[in-house]
Amino acid sequence: MAQEMAIPDTTWQSSKKPLKLDHAEPLYIDLIRDLGAHKGEKEWNLGAGMTDNLGYDRYEFLVEYEWAPIDRLGLEIEVPLSMYSTNSKDRRPEVNRPSDRIESLKLAAQYTFLVNDRFKTSMALGGITEFELTDLDRIRNDDMLQGILFNPFVVAAKKWGSNFHSLIYTGPRLFNHFGHRGLETSYEVNTSAHYMIPNSRNFVGIEVNKELQSGHMDMVLRPQMRLVINEGLMIGIVTGIPVTKERERMSTFFRLIYEPGHRKH
Template sequence: MKTNYYVLVGLMVALFTIPSQAQTENEIKDSLYIQEVENPKLRPKILHAEPLYIDLIRDLGARKGEKEWNVGFGLADANSYDRYTALVEYEWAPIDRLGLEIELPFSFYYPLANDVQAPNSKLNGLKLAAQYSFLVSEKYKTTLAIGYIHEFEMTEFKNYDSDRFFKGNLYNPFFVAAKRWGDNFHTLLYTGPVFEHNFSENSWHTNYQINSNFHYMISGTRNFIGIEFNKEINHNNDFDMTIRPQMRVGIAENLMVGIVTGIPVNRENERFSSFLRLIYEPSHNKKH
């Protein structure tokens, strides 16, 4: 009887202490990871969760020497045809708080029926971007940044010999505001106009993007789950929004994978989509 009593007490202690110990270990890991990013010996920087679809040019509050490679793959159902996308981008910080990026985005189209006319596949363009974090508040766990993306739009693959190589320009100034609530919850707003200049028609079109994000970083890891609300108002005052649930998972010390699902609110132009992003951060020397 006494043996059974000790066994019962032991089980109760295990039930109450193991979760507590696991929680404590996760809290320690969270604290260490935040301290690693927000190293007090370096220039102030706040840990923020970065959206996976409309990603940032570089970490907010970037420090000199940081760099990152991204490779992305996407699939979208555009009703009468499928669109496959791919991108390769490199981003780095030449000085503290300034991030630069070069990106090559591709689009490939496949009709779903023989009598359907799909757009022509192409390298969309050459994208050059910069982002500067002008406010980093350790007290309020908030970072504000401004940036600019310039894209040289290119013609379709099949027209390389017969058409002008560059067909237009995209001009996209933007503003970013991010805040971390406690250790796990992250919010971010990314917004700005997109001005498109088409050379052949000598025409201009303006869209306005409002991208709001919410993420939860899982305790004891660099992984997170979250959601993007990608909203766009075009020149005809037509409003479109796509909801993008997402998750990021670390698969090695410097390698992560992001998985995104796209759910359009209005399906007149596009149905469900998916996107996969591989993120590689080469190690860099930290300046103490």
């Protein structure tokens, strides 16, 4: 009787998750989801910050939910809010102070198309669509939507050795303001470098936000740190130091990050 050929068990292969590398994610302009995200990952963010401008202070708040419906694809919904208060640095604060507003309804997607273990590098393409909303004090008189902003972007991140991380996030911003001809365009280049504390998810680093528009560049340095409170709950602390912005002074920003069901691998 012929011996039966053994059939190898490949169950582990079908259930094995695709490769995902750990990269330190910037805290102010963050990613849609981790690079190389696995299906089922999800995250809630609550953000709050204050910026000292000439004549007024700006208070920003945001609620953000992001998740991965399939491996390597991240989706996001965000609602940012801005409120303003006058200060004593302007003789005509009521004229220069913007109106309070729910900034927009922000929808975004990001797909990681490269995860290279040899070079410790991940790359992704994505896009953000923002439905810009009218100032709260003008909603009764104007249409609720004042325009649409589209921001396609590319992300590249690399891990250097065991603990150092770098990342670049760049792309154009195209704003179509209803009632105006043509597009308002700008280009952003956001770079960051972080040091991850060994055997933890804590890090310290710096994020550099640069925006180019009409031949002028605004740049803000944002030293930052992330602290783990407990498994799945972290807080990010950011300080903003403007380099070229003429109307903005120091700023602060805090981000509370909650990952339901997070487990340390």
